Amino acid sequence: MPISHVLSFEGGRVETQEDESVLNALLRAGLNPAFSCKSGSCQTCMLQAESGDIPERAQRVLPMHLRRLRYFLPCRCMPTSAMSLRRPHPNDLVTGCQLCEANVQEDGRLELVFETGRPIKYRTGQQLRILVTGRDDEPVLTLTSSPERDMLMIGIIDAQAARHLPPEMQGQMSDEEVFGFAFEVRGPFDDVPPRELPSPEADATLWDELGGDTRVRAVLEAFYTKVYADEQLAPFFVKVTRDRAIDKQFSFMKQCVTGEKIYMGDRPRNAHHWMIITHELFDHRQSLMLATLKEHGLTDELIARWTAYEEYFRPDIVKSAKLPRYLGDQPIINTSGVTREVIGESTVCDHCQSEVLAGETVLLHHHMGTISCGRCADVEAVAE
Ligand code: HEM
Ligand code: FES
Known part of the structure; x- marks a missing residue:
């Protein structure tokens, strides 16, 4: 009677057939293992055995640290016992890379273009950690390339981490x-929160020098009139009234400039998480702002001090892929539908603008990243 072994993987089980590799058994059972070459060279199929014997042949080509962690190649593995299997943990996946280009961006961030020693299965927006000898905090690189479109991998690193x-x-x-410089990465990860910029230093006299609340509000009214009439910018604002955009921008900028705690709302990274804003679009917004500030008779020196605050947030706003919205440090991965969530940081309801305190339960609309406080959530539930 042919010998068969039970394989368990991600909640599913399959009994192997005679002369069947672990990979083929998992595929036959529809358990969706990753694979590519099926002949031991691409390493795409690599899994970790939590229990069971691993034949030597299934590990031969893997580096020693992965063999010790019981990784093996299912396409090269004829099982000799029952096995309990799991997908690789991104922390264990160290991949050797060769650098092609290192480019410092206008905003100080670093772009790396590189090739990997083995194919890495990844999505745009995922992150790799770069191994640096003698350091535990591994700089995080956010991938901006696309596996479907780009032959080489491209990623961005914060100026500080770089x-x-x-x-x-x-x-x-x-x-x-630079060309051919060898380095190693771990990953890809989904869950390394990008660093959110802290508040910039206040500028004690600027608000008054600009002309105080009245002049700043007039500037923002004129600016948003231009924005709402602008064919590149207006599409971002279809769900936001002009008054709300002005109020938010006013209190946010006043808080940045004066240091007074008056702004209730999202910080820039979360507020723009779903918007793909290029440097060119950001520059275009700044050209409208510059024109408006000039029309209001502000001097070049004042204009420079004001726009420095806006430029400060460029790294949190410009990106080539959507970011998840974060509640505290937790990324919200689900991007469709609506769920109830306990809020980690105080914020405001996107519907009635009343304050929502940390610990309250809100309704989260995943696509837009908006929240409804308990009262608005009840109204929405009745309307449904
Ligand atoms: C091309 C550049 C930009 C575009 C297209 C853009 C677009 C938007 C849009 C559509 C909203 C409304 C989001 C919503 O209410 O759901 C928004 C909100 C906001 N934006 Fe921008 N923005 C840009 C640049 C900036 C800059 C430079 C700053 C600050 C320096 C900024 C600060 C804010 C703030 C504070 C909010 C309010 C967040 C909230 O509602 O809680 N934005 N932006
Ligand atoms: S599928 Fe390529 S090594 Fe297993």
Whole structure:
């Protein structure tokens, strides 16, 4: 009688047939394992055995640290016992890479273009951690390339984190020194929260020098009139009234400039999480702002001090892929539908604008990232 072994994987079970590899058994059972070459060279199918014997042949080509962690290649594995299997943990997946380009961006962030020693299965917006000798805090690189479109991988690193990289990766060496520089990454991860920029320093006299509340409000009214008439910017604002945009911008900027705690609302990273805003679009917004500030007779020196606050948030706003919205440090992965969530930080209801305190339960609309407080949620439930 042929010998068969039970494989368990992600809640499913399958009994192997004679001469059947672990990969083929999982595929036959519809358990959706990753694979590509089916012949032991691409390593796409790699899994970890929580229990069971691993034949030597199924591990031979893997690096020692992965063998010790009981990783193996299911396409090269004829099972000799029952096995309990799981997908690789991103922390364990160290991949050797070779640098092609390191470019410092206008906003100080670093862009790396590189090739990997083995294919990495990833999505745009996921993150890799770069291994740096002697450091535990591994700089986080957010992937901006697309696996369908790009042959090479491209990622962006914060200016601050980039300082911990070897000089060859910091974008200040010659092309010859950069090209082919070897480094290692872990990942990809879904859950390394991008650093949210802290508040900029207040500028004690600026608000008054600008002309105080009256002049700033007049500037913002004129600015948003331009924005709502602008064919590139208006589409972002279809669900927002002009008055709300003005009020939010007014209190946010006043809080930044004066340091007074008057703004209730999302910080820029969350507020713009679903908007794909390029540097060109950001520049275009700034050109409308510049024109408005000039029309209101402000000097170049005042204009520079005001726009420095807006420029400060460029890294949180410009991006080539949507970000998840964060509740505290937790990314909200589900991007469709509506769920009830306990809120981690105080904020305001996107419907009635009343304050929502940390710990309250809100209704979260995943696509737009808007929340409804308990009262509005009840009204919505009745309307449904
Ligand atoms: C091209 C550039 C930008 C575009 C297209 C844009 C677009 C938008 C849109 C559509 C909203 C409304 C979101 C909503 O209510 O759901 C919004 C809100 C906001 N934006 Fe921007 N924005 C840009 C640049 C900026 C800059 C430079 C700043 C600050 C320096 C900023 C600060 C804010 C703030 C504070 C809010 C309110 C957040 C809230 O409702 O809680 N934005 N932006
Ligand atoms: S599928 Fe390529 S190594 Fe297993």
